[in-house]
Each structure stands twice: as C-alpha cells, then as structure tokens.
Amino acid sequence: MSQAASSEGRDPTLATAVHRRLREDILSGRLAPGLKLKLRDLAESYGAGASPMREALSKLAAEGLAERLEHRGFRVAAAAPSQLEGLIRSRVLAECAALQESIRLGDAAWEDALVLAEHRLNRLARSLDSHRFATNPEWEACHLRFHQALLEACGAPQLLAFCDRLREEARRYRALANTVAYPDRDVAAEHAAIARAALDRDAETAAALLAQHYERTGAFVGADLGRRAG
Amino acid sequence: MSQAASSEGRDPTLATAVHRRLREDILSGRLAPGLKLKLRDLAESYGAGASPMREALSKLAAEGLAERLEHRGFRVAAAAPSQLEGLIRSRVLAECAALQESIRLGDAAWEDALVLAEHRLNRLARSLDSHRFATNPEWEACHLRFHQALLEACGAPQLLAFCDRLREEARRYRALANTVAYPDRDVAAEHAAIARAALDRDAETAAALLAQHYERTGAFVGADLGRRAG
DNA sequence: CGAAGTCAGAATTTCGACAAAATCTCTCCC
DNA sequence: GGGAGAGATTTTGTCGAAATTCTGACTTCG
Numbered sequence: 192m193s194q195a196a197s198s199e200g201r202d203p204t205l206a207t208a209v210h211r212r213l214r215e216d217i218l219s220g221r222l223a224p225g226l227k228l229k230l231r232d233l234a235e236s237y238g239a240g241a242s243p244m245r246e247a248l249s250k251l252a253a254e255g256l257a258e259r260l261e262h263r264g265f266r267v268a269a270a271a272p273s274q275l276e277g278l279i280r281s282r283v284l285a286e287c288a289a290l291q292e293s294i295r296l297g298d299a300a301w302e303d304a305l306v307l308a309e310h311r312l313n314r315l316a317r318s319l320d321s322h323r324f325a326t327n328p329e330w331e332a333c334h335l336r337f338h339q340a341l342l343e344a345c346g347a348p349q350l351l352a353f354c355d356r357l358r359e360e361a362r363r364y365r366a367l368a369n370t371v372a373y374p375d376r377d378v379a380a381e382h383a384a385i386a387r388a389a390l391d392r393d394a395e396t397a398a399a400l401l402a403q404h405y406e407r408t409g410a411f412v413g414a415d416l417g418r419r420a421g
Numbered sequence: 422m423s424q425a426a427s428s429e430g431r432d433p434t435l436a437t438a439v440h441r442r443l444r445e446d447i448l449s450g451r452l453a454p455g456l457k458l459k460l461r462d463l464a465e466s467y468g469a470g471a472s473p474m475r476e477a478l479s480k481l482a483a484e485g486l487a488e489r490l491e492h493r494g495f496r497v498a499a500a501a502p503s504q505l506e507g508l509i510r511s512r513v514l515a516e517c518a519a520l521q522e523s524i525r526l527g528d529a530a531w532e533d534a535l536v537l538a539e540h541r542l543n544r545l546a547r548s549l550d551s552h553r554f555a556t557n558p559e560w561e562a563c564h565l566r567f568h569q570a571l572l573e574a575c576g577a578p579q580l581l582a583f584c585d586r587l588r589e590e591a592r593r594y595r596a597l598a599n600t601v602a603y604p605d606r607d608v609a610a611e612h613a614a615i616a617r618a619a620l621d622r623d624a625e626t627a628a629a630l631l632a633q634h635y636e637r638t639g640a641f642v643g644a645d646l647g648r649r650a651g
Numbered sequence: 652c653g654a655a656g657t658c659a660g661a662a663t664t665t666c667g668a669c670a671a672a673a674t675c676t677c678t679c680c681c
Numbered sequence: 682g683g684g685a686g687a688g689a690t691t692t693t694g695t696c697g698a699a700a701t702t703c704t705g706a707c708t709t710c711g
C-alpha cells in the first residue's frame with residue numbers, strides 16, 4: 192500500500208543490497224583493511240550467488256573501498272596512517288576550493304539553507320550519553336547536511352560528489368581508529384565560526400577554518416591509528 | 422620469451438578487456454550519450470558472455486561514464502551542454518587547488534619533471550598535418566604528462582585521481598563536439614606561461630592561467646556542442 | 652643446503668540456462 | 682476515436698557448473 196513499505200530491505204536488486212551492506216561493513220570497520228574477500232565465503236555470508244557479489248565488489252573497487260588483484264580476487268582497501276595524510280590533504284584542498292566558490296556564487300537561498308542546517312545541528316546533542324561518548328545518528332546526519340550546505344552553491348556537481356566520497360573514506364578511518372572524538376574541543380563553536388565567515392562572504396577565513404577543522408580531526412585519528420598499528 | 426609479448430591484448434581478464442574497450446568507445450564518442458546498452462547485443466559485439474560485460478558496465482557506471490537504471494539496464498551517460506559547465510567548473514576548482522598546493526610543496530625533482538615535460542611537449546607538433554588538423558597521439562600523451570606534472574607535487578593522491586577522471590570526461594565532450602580545437606590560439610604559449618608561473622612559485626598567476634586555459638577550451642567545445650544539439 | 656621445477660588443491664573467472672521484471676502490442680470497452 | 686488492461690515478448694538479474702589461473706608444498710637437481 193504505502194510506497195515505502197519498510198525502511199529496510201527495499202533494495203530493487205540483490206547486487207545493490209549486497210553492495211550497500213558490504214560498503215557499510217567496510218566503512219564501519221567491521222571488515223579490516225587488507226582483509227581478503229573470498230567470493231565463496233562472502234556469497235554464503237550474505238546469502239547471494241557469485242554474480243551479484245562480484246558486481247558489488249567491482250563497484251566497491253571502483254569507489255576505492257576495495258582493491259582488485261586480477262585473478263587473485265578482492266581485498267578490503269588498505270588504510271595506513273601515511274595514506275590518511277594524503278586523504279586529509281585531498282579533503283582540505285577539494286572542500287576549501289568548493290567552499291570558496293560557494294561563497295562567491297551563493298545566493299539568498301544558499302544562506303538560508305546554511306543557517307537552517309547550523310541551527311538544526313546545534314539543537315542536537317553530539318552524544319546520546321553525557322558521560323561517555325555514544326554516537327547520535329541524528330547529529331551525524333545533521334552534521335553531514337551542514338557540511339554539504341556549505342559547499343552546495345559551488346555549481347560543480349562532480350566536485351561535490353568527490354567531496355562526499357572523501358567524507359565517507361574519512362568516516363572509515365575514524366571508525367578504524369575508534370576515535371572517541373570527544374576531546375576537549377568545542378566542535379559547535381568551530382561550526383559556528385565557519386558558518387559565520389561563510390555568511391560574511393569572507394572566503395579566506397572560512398577556508399582556513401574549514402581546513403583547521405579537518406586537519407585537527409585528522410591529527411586525532413592519525414595519532415590513534417598510529418598508536419594501535421605501530 | 423620477452424616479458425611484453427605484444428603491446429596490445431595483454432589483458433589479464435576478459436572483464437577488464439571489455440571494460441577498456443567499452444570505455445574507449447564511450448570516451449571517443451562512438452557510443453552516443455543516452456544510448457541504451459543492451460546486454461545481449463554488447464555481449465555479441467564484444468565477443469564475451471554476460472558476466473564480464475555486466476561487470477564492465479557496473480564499473481563504468483561507478484566511474485560515471487554509464488548510467489544504471491535498476492531493472493532497466495544501462496545507458497551511456499548523458500552529456501548536455503549544461504553539464505559541461507559544471508564539469509569545467511569542477512575541473513578548474515580541483516586543478517587550481519592541486520596546482521597551488523603543488524607549487525607550495527614542489528621540490529627540485531618536481532621542477533625538473535615539469536621542465537622536461539614542457540620541453541617534450543614543445544618538441545612535437547600538435548597536428549600530424551599542417552594544413553588541416555589531425556590528432557597526434559604522441560602530442561596528446563605529452564600534453565597529458567605535462568598537465569599531470571604540474572599537479573604531481575600536491576601530495577593528494579585522491580585529488581590527482583579525481584583530476585584524471587575529469588580530464589577523461591572532458592576528452593569525451595571534446596570528441597562529441599568534434600571540436601577541431603585548432604583555432605587561432607597559441608596553445609604552446611599558454612603552456613609555457615603556466616609552467617613559467619609555476620616555476621616562479623607564483624601560485625596566483627599560475628592558477629589563473631590554468632583556469633583560463635580550461636575555460637577557453639570549454640567555451641569552444643560548449644559552443645560547438647550547443648550548435649549541433651540545439 | 653639452497654634453488655628451480657612440478658604437481659595437486661583451491662580460488663577466481665566465465666559460460667549457459669533459468670526466473671523475474673519491464674516493455675510492447677493487441678484487444679476490448681467506453 | 683481513445684484509453685485501460687491482459688497477454689506475449691524482450692530484457693535484465695541470478696544461479697550453478699565448467700574452464701582457467703593462482704597458491705603452496707613436495708621433489709629433484711646443482
């Protein structure tokens with residue numbers, strides 16, 4: 192009757208369902224970097240044949256979340272601290288460029304959306320528990336929306352898609368490091384400062400603040416990752 | 422006996438071979454944008470089964486060169502003038518950011534490689550025929566290398582890979598427009614100016630020149646594309 | 652004792668057939 | 682004459698098995 196019968200399981204095809212699940216398993220860190228992905232085991236584990244599984248893996252490889260070795264199957268993409276550095280730099284460069292262009296081109300609607308996104312983000316608690324950190328899915332969603340809203344007026348769809356992908360890869364590193372990311376750091380203030388600079392059309396400051404925002408998180412994650420993997 | 426028996430046909434797997442051929446057919450414009458890609462026809466045409474073909478298509482879809490419609494197969498990705506605009510903007514933003522960082526971080530080896538790449542490019546003729554334009558594959562290869570050399574020191578592998586992808590998509594639009602790209606325009610001088618600014622560590626000027634370089638080409642292509650497709 | 656060659660075992664890749672979904676066509680009814 | 686609906690056709694998505702390739706251990710030779 193209703194269009195969205197169930198929030199889960201409404202995947203039109205098995206391959207896409209497997210792709211989504213596998214992707215989430217890699218991003219959340221449940222599948223360790225470098226892990227060999229044996230087709231037979233996966234097929235059994237996810238309850239699908241070889242064809243959809245292979246298609247999902249192929250897609251993941253194209254996205255950079257898996258690695259393909261011809262005639263030797265697939266592996267979960269590596270995730271070394273040294274690679275994290277390059278990822279952060281890519282993110283900073285791409286997002287700062289998009290942000291500056293967004294500030295240059297953004298109209299009133301962009302400003303409205305940005306203000307709204309920040310307000311919604313501030314209304315929520317970052318942690319579900321005030322004593323120890325417990326991810327708040329709603330906050331995460333609003334956080335994503337806020338950062339997207341910042342860049343959205345840049346008029347470069349491919350670049351935005353690229354930023355989304357880097358964001359996801361960064362999420363993977365965060366999950367791998369298991370960084371609590373709840374240090375003495377006023378994230379809300381950082382967001383407010385970035386939004387303020389953007390709304391003031393101060394591209395230089397906004398970009399610098401955004402870069403700091405990412406580099407700081409990156410440093411935490413990198414430290415934690417390095418400590419645990421030598 | 423020799424490691425590289427033949428320059429062609431050394432594809433380890435059928436799926437990758439088909440992927441490469443299909444990719445080239447899309448990039449070169451032989452397969453029109455929006456064209457329906459029927460699995461059976463393709464399989465027959467490329468001499469492969471459904472499995473490798475499907476895998477190749479899936480990969481192309483992830484790269485953005487094909488479009489997937491669940492339960493309705495694949496199509497060649499659209500290519501409208503309006504999308505070209507966004508592509509150019511993405512390219513300019515991404516490459517300028519990479520170039521500026523490259524100029525900031527580049528060492529002596531980077532300078533050497535850049536000088537070398539420009540020299541090799543200048544040694545070749547852009548057209549094989551001096552009367553009417555005929556693509557010179559060697560020049561194209563050196564041109565690619567030159568632009569890669571510019572960005573290579575930025576230390577952001579993902580961003581570089583992204584730039585490569587955008588470059589390919591741009592090549593597709595050029596092929597579709599069939600732009601002769603041989604107008605009264607001193608491309609060599611433009612390259613020289615960009616290289617000079619980069620070697621002088623003048624990031625602002627270099628980025629501005631690079632942006633002009635792309636926007637100018639984009640304008641030509643867009644005009645030709647718009648004229649032909651309404 | 653070390654290195655190259657060889658041979659089973661395991662895994663990936665590919666093929667052909669089956670099932671499910673979408674598109675098309677033709678008919679029937681308003 | 683036009684639109685809706687049922688059936689046939691085409692096309693996609695999936696499965697299980699065959700063919701090719703890689704891995705690892707054992708043997709043999711220098």
